[in-house]
Amino acid sequence: MIRVRRYHESGAVDEELDPSDVSTCLGQRDALLWVDVEDPTREDIVCLTEEFGVHHLAEEDLTEPNPRPRLSRFNNHLLLSVRDCLFEAEHFSTREVDLLFGDGWLISLRRPGEKGEPPMPVNAVIERFERTRKEDGVTDEGFLLYVFVEVIVDRFFDVSDAVEDRLEAIEDDIFGDPDGAPSSDAPADRSITERLYRLRHDLIGYRRVVSPLRDALNPLLRQEVDFIGDEAIVHLRDVYDHVVRAIELGEAHRDLLNGALEAHLALVSNRMNLVMKQATSWGAILVCATFVAGVYGMNFKNMPELDWRFGYPMALGLMGLISVVLYVTFKKKEWL
Secondary structure (H helix, E strand, O other), X not given: OEEXXXXXXXXXXXXXXXXXXXXXXXXXXXEEEXXXXXXXXXXXXXXXXXXXXXXXXXXXXXXOOOOOOEEEEOOOEEEEEEEEEEEEOOEEEEEEEEEEEEOXXXXXXXXXXXXXXXXXXXXXXXXXXXXXXXXXXXXXXXXHHHHHHHHHHHHHHHHHHHHHHHHHHHHHHHHOOOOOOOOOOHHXXXXXXXXXXXXXXXXXXXXXXXXXXXXXXXXXXXXXXXXXXXXXXXXXXXXXXXXHHHHHHHHHHHHHHHHHHHHHHHHHHHHHHHHHHXXXXXXXXXXXXXXXXXXXXXXXXXXXXXXXXXXXXXXXXXXXXXXHHHHHHHHHOOOO
16 A cells, blocks of 8 residues: 655645656655555565666665665665564564655565464554654655654663563572472473573564664764755654664673573583482482391301391391481481
């Protein structure tokens, strides 16, 4: 679906146009032309690139998915590819948003998510752009670009909060049982390990989305693009700071995740050592009793206790005494 909006800098009434009227609005210098395309087809891309005179390399980039954010510069226009993040029901995914812009116009192409999620909603962008342009009195493509990126970057922090909640839940499961039943915890340990590795995989995907955006914004902040105004640059610097903070949060979460994984593996190892201690202790008790029974069960003819009246009670008492002594010793060492 293609929607065309025209925002006037002179204060005239903003209007929504028919896509067929795009060519008549390109030459007007007193208005910003915004073409928004939801789930674009190849025919939509070819039509728009021909209408706006877009470089053929930009057209190729638009027809192929871009897994990483990047900024591509052509003759008189630029292409900024970003990823909008989602984190719902412990599931991380991204949706590509391509922003093609030049002097006086901007084309936004919103694509579905990797696993069938709907394209990024544009209502938040429209509301924020109309509100901020009234507050700051600025209407240009740089300002609209800033609003788009700001809405996407704000979603980074929602994802970061969801990751933090998920990490805290895993930590509660790791440290929730201080005594730790060694035998019944195997399925829980496996579940925690799987959740940790899934979260680690999601954090890697999150980092691939956030970190390159910092490099993509640098050319704009260095004012290498002539038609982006100073007011938009000021706001883009604020967005850049938010991107840096999102990157730092991602690094902090990765460190916490690694610490949780190490702690979980250490607890699993400790429980395994406890099992080995218990098995070894009971084995030692049984071996000593078995040794006594084996000695007195050989039935040699010249054994002194073989014909003794109290031989059998003495052997049983010796096995019991050794077992009790070993049990008390291992209990004091907390092996049992």
